[in-house]
Amino acid sequence: MEYDIKKIRQLCERYFDGEASAEEEMVLRSYFLQTGDVPEDLKSVKVMICGFREAASMTYRPAYAAHRQPGKVRRLVWAAAGVAAAAALCIGLFRKDVYGYDTDGNIITDPQVALEGASCLTYLDNLQTSIDIAQMITSEMENDN
Amino acid sequence: MTRFVHLCVIYAEMGLNGKNIFGQKRLDFMFRLACSILGRIDEAEDIMQDVAEKVLRRHEDRHEIANIDAFLTRSVRNACIDRIRRRKDTTPKIPDVPDGRNPDRWDERQIIHKAMSMLPEKQRLAVHLKDIEGYSTKEMADILETDETNVRTILSRGRRALKEIIEKEFGYGI
Structure with a gap:
């Protein structure tokens, strides 16, 4: 498209x-966006018009929330499970004929019986962990209020 | 509710549901305005958090906002002004751009943001609303709470000042 430079300068x-x-303004934008080589005195105007178009095309994409505390509770649970697993492994390695003790203090030599007892203890351990976590959260909320 | 959880909610609202509360168009408007005033994308993103929190708090308190565009403009502008006051002078304005005045190393957007950051605040705002956001002078008068004649005067001064900055600081058209 041909543009009248005199007219452009008037605009x-x-x-x-x-x-x-x-x-x-639309005519001006069209001229400066479509014309690569403009007269020297209009170069600054071309920078303005092109710069405005670039700036107008910017959009907002929020960054990830930086304040998230990752997995504090989850770390506690896994730590407890890890300790329990390590303890079970140690007992298994060093006391092969003793699988645990019942409530009367008697030695358990049947691994199946010991396993059922250990599962119960694991459930109780997890329950305690859950209680601890709930108390921590409640305490935190009360402190914030 | 702890601040970090509250901020997570804000991020979630803006990132996932922002379109429902602000509308993507308004989010983009706020961001571009902050970029024009501050000249820095990273600081503009910080401003978005501050303003979003403020707006969401008003929304939660059920305070009516009569003119949302005017409110957002004022909120972003005030937050940016506060930011500029706290900013240390040694911090480079546009850290992602090589230092120096060689215009060949800057793209037009960077030049415009740099040049606009040198304008007086009213002129910068007028140029941004008109030439970047595309508002009419009547709409600008409503947002800036003034009359159209004043808007055109401020706009004229801003555009001429911008041209002069681009010519003198970046060597175009001399």
Whole structure:
């Protein structure tokens, strides 16, 4: 498309006076965005128009929340499970014929019986962990209020 | 509710549900305005958190916002002004751009943001609303709570000042 440079300069004057209409500004934008090589005195205007278009195309994408505390509770649970597993492994390695003790203090030599007891203890351990976690959260909420 | 959980909620609201509360168009508007005023994308993102929290708090308190665009403009502008006051002078304005005045190393957006950061606050805001956001002078008058004649005067001064900065600071058109 051919543009009348004299007309473009007149539109620029109106633009910088703040008097250009929406249609006139559209003509200016069209000229500067489509014309690669403009007269020397209009180069700064071209930078403005192109820069405005680039700035207008920016969109917002929020960054990930930086304040998240990852897995504090989860770390506690896994730590407890890890300790329980390590303890069970140690007992298994070093006391092969003793699998535990019943409530009367008698030695358990049947691994199946010991396993059932250990499962019960694990459930109780998990329950205690859950109680501890709930108390921690409640305490934290009360402190914040 | 702890602040970090509250911020997580805000992030969730803005990231996932922001379109439902602010609308993506308004989020983009707030972000671009902050970029124009601060000249820095990273600081503009910080401003988004502050303003979003403020708006969400008003929303939760059920305070009516008569003119949301005007409110957002004022909120972002005030937050940016506070930020500029706290900013240390030694911090580079646009850290992702090589230092120096060689215009060949800057793209137009960086030049515009840099140049706009040098304008007086009213002129910068007027140029941003008109030339970047595309508001009419009537809409700008409502947002800026002034009349159209004043808007055109401020806009004229801002555009001419911007042209002069680009010519003198970046060597275009001299």
